[in-house]
Amino acid sequence: MNKEKIAIIGLGYVGLPLARLFATKYSVVGFDINEKRISELQQGKDLTLEIEDDVLKAVLKDNANSNIGLYCSSNIDDIKDCNYYVVTVPTPIDKNNRPDLTPLYKSSETVGKVLKKGDIVIYESTVYPGVTEDECVPILEKISGLKFNSDFFAGYSPERINPGDKEHTVDKILKVTAGSTPEIGEKVNNLYASVITAGTHLAPTIKVAEAAKVIENSQRDINIAFVNELAKIFNLMDIDTHSVLEAAGTKWNFLPFKPGLVGGHCIGVDPYYLAQKAQEVGYHPEIILAGRRVNDSMGQYVASEVVKMMLKNDIKVNGAKLLMLGITFKENCPDVRNTKIVDVIKHLKEYGLEVTIYDPWVNSEEVKHEYNLEASNSIPKDTFDTIILGVSHDEFLNMNFDDLLADNGLIYDVKGIIKENVSGRL
16 A cells, blocks of 8 residues: 555646546545535536546545545545645736736645645646745745755646646646655655656756746747737738648648637746746846737737628628637637637627627536626527637537528638638638
8 A cells, every 4th residue: 555645735627637646546635625616526526527427436435544546625634644735726817917826825824734744745836936945835834833845845746737638638748847855856756657657757956847837838828929920910911821821831840830819727827927037037028928918919809800801791890799609718628717718709899799609618607707708508599690719619610600690691710620601710
C-alpha cells in the first residue's frame, strides 16, 4: 500500500481529472468548498463532463480513511492526515485585467490550517513567476506556524488540462514538475511520474516551472492574434483568409493557427499574468499586450462585420432577429468561463438586434448567473435574419439552416467550418 495520501484542493476542470487519476494508485481526498459540487461528485456525476460517470464511480470510496480511491468532501477535517496537498483552484483576472489571486490565497489558508511537519504543498494553478514562493508560502507559514523548507515544502506542476478534449487527457500530457529543494523536486516528480504515462520534465526551480506555464499560452495568444490581424487585412482585400492559411500551410514549418475568438481560462488570461509581473520588474511587454488587444477586440469586430453584411443585403438591422449558435468558449465543452461570444452579443445588441442563443452543451442557469443572458438547449422554432456560428459544436456541423433562415437571411461562420452557403466568415 502506498503511504502517500493526497488532497486535491479544488475539484473543477483541473482538479477532478487529476484526483481521479491519482485515485487509481493512491488514497485521495478531493476537497472543494462548493457543497453542491461535492454532492454531485459523490453520486458519480460530473457536470463539467470531463470525467464519464462510470469512470468516476469506479474510483469513488465511502470515506476519507479508505485505501486507494477518491473521496470528495467539503469538510476540512477529511484532509488533515494527508501528506501531499495539490492546489488546483482557478487564477482569474479582474475587470481591469489584473491577476486575481484571491482563490489561491484562500486555498493556501485552508491548507495552512492542516499543514504538518514533512508535508508537501504542490500548486498547479497558473501564475506568474514567484507566486508560489513569494505569495503562497508566507500564507502557509503564517497559518501553520511552520517553517518553509524545514518543516514543510512546496512544489509546482502547472496544469495542462484541455477542457472537452477526450484524446489529450491528463495522463497523456507530459507534466512539468518542480520542488522547493532538489530532493523535494525529485519527490514531486516521482509522484506525478507514477501516474502520468506521457512522462514528466523536472524543472530546476519552481520559478522556471511557473514561467514555462505562463509562456505556453502567451505564445498561442500571440500567434492567434497575428492570424486575427491577417483576417482583418484579407477581409478588406476580399481574400478568403482560410484559403490563404491552407496554401501557406503546405510549407513544412508554417504553424497551423486559425483566426477566432480567444476566450477561456488560459489563453485569454495567462498573458496578463506575465505582463503584470513584467511591469512590476520594470519592463513594458509590448508584443504580449499587443496580442491581447487584438484578440480582445475580435468580439466587436465580428459584430461589426455581421452588421455590414446585413446592410449590404438590405436587412434592417434595428430589431432584426439573430440566432447565436454556441456560447461556450470552445467546442464540445460546457465551459463558459471568459467566453468571448458574450462580447459579440453585447455589441450586436448595441446595434439593436434581438439575439437568441442556442447551445446544447451549456447549463442555462450558469449562463444566466454569469452573464445575465438567456441560453436554450433546444433548437428554436423561429426564423432569423442572421445566424452566427460562434462555436463549432458537433451538433452544429450538419445542421439544416434553411428552416431557421428568413428568405434573404445570412450565415456568418466565426470558426470557418461551414463549406457551403456561408455568407461570411473570419
